[in-house]
Amino acid sequence: MTLSVQKALEARSATNFFDASKTITDEQINELVRLATLAPTAFNLQNWHFVAVKSDSAKQKLLSAAYGQKKVVDASVTFIVCGEIESHKNFDRVAKILVERGGVSEADAEVWKGKVNAVHENNPSIQKAEAFRSASLGSMALMLAAEELGFASGPMSGFDPAAVSAAFDLPETRIPVMLIAVGYEAEGNYAQQPRLDVSEVLDIV
Amino acid sequence: MTLSVQKALEARSATNFFDASKTITDEQINELVRLATLAPTAFNLQNWHFVAVKSDSAKQKLLSAAYGQKKVVDASVTFIVCGEIESHKNFDRVAKILVERGGVSEADAEVWKGKVNAVHENNPSIQKAEAFRSASLGSMALMLAAEELGFASGPMSGFDPAAVSAAFDLPETRIPVMLIAVGYEAEGNYAQQPRLDVSEVLDIV
Numbered sequence: 001m002t003l004s005v006q007k008a009l010e011a012r013s014a015t016n017f018f019d020a021s022k023t024i025t026d027e028q029i030n031e032l033v034r035l036a037t038l039a040p041t042a043f044n045l046q047n048w049h050f051v052a053v054k055s056d057s058a059k060q061k062l063l064s065a066a067y068g069q070k071k072v073v074d075a076s077v078t079f080i081v082c083g084e085i086e087s088h089k090n091f092d093r094v095a096k097i098l099v100e101r102g103g104v105s106e107a108d109a110e111v112w113k114g115k116v117n118a119v120h121e122n123n124p125s126i127q128k129a130e131a132f133r134s135a136s137l138g139s140m141a142l143m144l145a146a147e148e149l150g151f152a153s154g155p156m157s158g159f160d161p162a163a164v165s166a167a168f169d170l171p172e173t174r175i176p177v178m179l180i181a182v183g184y185e186a187e188g189n190y191a192q193q194p195r196l197d198v199s200e201v202l203d204i205v
Numbered sequence: 206m207t208l209s210v211q212k213a214l215e216a217r218s219a220t221n222f223f224d225a226s227k228t229i230t231d232e233q234i235n236e237l238v239r240l241a242t243l244a245p246t247a248f249n250l251q252n253w254h255f256v257a258v259k260s261d262s263a264k265q266k267l268l269s270a271a272y273g274q275k276k277v278v279d280a281s282v283t284f285i286v287c288g289e290i291e292s293h294k295n296f297d298r299v300a301k302i303l304v305e306r307g308g309v310s311e312a313d314a315e316v317w318k319g320k321v322n323a324v325h326e327n328n329p330s331i332q333k334a335e336a337f338r339s340a341s342l343g344s345m346a347l348m349l350a351a352e353e354l355g356f357a358s359g360p361m362s363g364f365d366p367a368a369v370s371a372a373f374d375l376p377e378t379r380i381p382v383m384l385i386a387v388g389y390e391a392e393g394n395y396a397q398q399p400r401l402d403v404s405e406v407l408d409i410v
Contacts, residue, residue, distance in 0.1 A: 004207035005353040009243040009346055026409055033407045037400045038214040039345055042362045044398045050407045058410040093401065101399040119363070132334065133362055133383065136341030140244055141214055144349065148210040157247045157338055158324070168410065178338065193249045194306040195242045196298060202238045202255045204231055205263040205373065 003148040012143060013192035015152035015185055016071055022184040024076035028149065029054070032079075032182065036142035041134040043116045044094055047087035048134050049174055051080040058168075065163035066179060071154050075181035080164060081139045083131025086173040088120035128175070135177035146182050152189075154181040208353040217348055218397035220357035220390055221276055227389040229281035233354065234259070237284075237387065241347035246339040248321045251299055252292035253339050254379055256285040263373075270368035271384060276359050280386035285369060286344045288336025291378040293325035333380070340382035351387050357394075359386040 003011070029052045041047055053062045054077045062072045062080070072078045084090075091113050098104040098112065120127055143153045156179040164176045208216070234257045246252055258267045259282045267277045267285070277283045289295075296318050303309040303317065325332055348358045361384040369381045 002209035002211070005210055005213045005349045006207070006240060008210045009240050009350065012243070012245075014245050029409055030403050030407065034400075034403050035211060035214055037403070037406060038217070038397070040217075040219050040348075040360050046401050046406065048406060052407060052409040054409055093405065097399045097401065102395075129337065130362060132337040133341045136338045137345045137360075140342045140345035141349075143245075144210045144346075145214065155245050155342075157335060190307075192243070194302045195239075196251050196302065198235050198239050198242070200298065201242060201251065201253060202235065202257060204234055204257040204259055 001148065001150055005144070008144045008147040010192070012147045012153065013190060015154040015181070015189050017186040017188045018071055018074040018076070018152065018154070018181060018183040019186045020074040022076055024054070024151075024183065029077055032142055032145055032149070035145035036138045039134070039137040039141040041137070042130055043112065044098070045087045045091070045116060045130065045134070046094055047084040047130055048138050049082040049084055051082065051168055053078045053080060061167040062164070062179075065167050066156060066159040069156060069158070071181045072179065074183070074186070075154065076183035079142065079180045079182065080168065080176050081135045081142070081178045081180060082170065082174045083135035083177050084174055085124070085127040085131050088116045091116050131175050132177055135175075139178045139180055142180060151182050152185040155179070156181070206353065206355055210349070213349045213352040215397070217352045217358065218395065220359040220386070220394050222391040222393045223276055223279040223281070223357065223359070223386060223388040224391045225279040227281055229259070229356075229388065234282055237347055237350055237354070240350035241343045244339070244342040244346040246342070247335055248317065248324075249299055249303070250292045250296070250321060250335065250339070252289040252335055253343050254287040254289055256287065256373055258283045258285060266372040267369070267384075270372050271361060271364040274361060274363070276386045277384065279388070279391070280359065281388035284347065284385045284387065285373065285381050286340045286347070286383045286385060287375065287379045288340035288382050289379055290329070290332040290336050293321045296321050336380050337382055340380075344383045344385055347385060356387050357390040360384070361386070
């Protein structure tokens with residue numbers, strides 16, 4: 001099944017009620033994350049990490065960290081989309097694939113790494129901003145990919161980040177930015193809510 | 206022209222060189238922002254604002270605030286995608302359309318508004334996180350919509366937010382989160398850069 005970008009944007013709505021009897025395969029989870037990571041990141045830093053909460057026991061742990069929102073139990077999977085604040089320290093893994101598969105010379109990859117470090121090192125404010133940007137860009141890509149693959153999705157920013165980190169033993173450098181429940185719709189969901197007129201949120205200068 | 210979500214994700218790359226002779230219409234800018242705002246926001250807060258920098262004089266102002274990145278001049282338009290940190294104070298405009306067009310009762314819209322205020326009021330950390338999330342989600346939707354409409358896009362997080370705010374007289378509550386150049390490709394751009402294997406950025410639990 002394919003869906004145009006416009007149709008996916010118009011069809012997507014924040015699903016609250018999921019069919020708890022439906023499951024998702026690891027292959028489908030992998031494909032959703034593969035597509036999500038086609039979103040851009042600054043310097044191709046790929047400063048994100050995805051935890052797919054799929055097992056019953058993991059869902060129970062997430063439930064209390066997500067203020068009891070039942071969709072994290074009923075959805076087939078809930079992604080904890082994290083931003084990494086110290087990805088610059090791990091840039092060699094990106095440099096490696098830039099050289100191996102991206103047509104970038106080793107010398108250029110070194111220059112690239114130098115720029116990454118110059119911007120990120122000792123700059124917690126930039127690190128955190130980039131973590132939020134990258135994780136959110138990836139989250140939108142994931143939701144649209146889910147729509148195309150026939151899934152409903154329910155994004156959440158209402159959760160306790162510290163409780164999520166503790167429940168899943170996340171390293172301190174891995175910041176949970178969004179939760180996205182993915183699965184099959186049950187009855188009772190709202191349609192997409194209305195948007196403000198474009199004129200209210202746009203200035204052309 | 207339509208493009209599947211997957212094809213749009215795979216075709217999009219960070220465009221650096223744009224054809225400076227090509228223009229975009231205000232109608233096209235409006236349509237891009239309409240599609241961008243179909244991205245979700247917490248509570249449907251719509252805590253974003255888009256400044257479309259299209260005129261030569263506005264582009265020159267943006268150029269220096271964007272560290273001289275020439276694409277902001279060569280692209281047909283560059284969007285300053287902003288997050289709003291005090292949208293909760295302006296929730297009545299959303300409540301109005303929820304009632305008028307979203308099938309929400311006035312009483313429910315009041316409850317909704319109460320929840321928004323409970324979460325956001327006097328909570329600058331949440332306000333800022335939501336501003337970054339919403340603006341980034343909208344940015345990803347805008348880039349994919351641009352791809353489908355035949356445009357190339359170049360996202361930037363490397364700019365001086367204070368200088369952007371000053372150059373465009375942004376209110377203090379309006380935070381520039383990303384710049385997105387949109388236009389037509391010139392020669393010399395990289396293809397999409399390679400991504401890490403999914404196994405490096407995903408845990409299934």
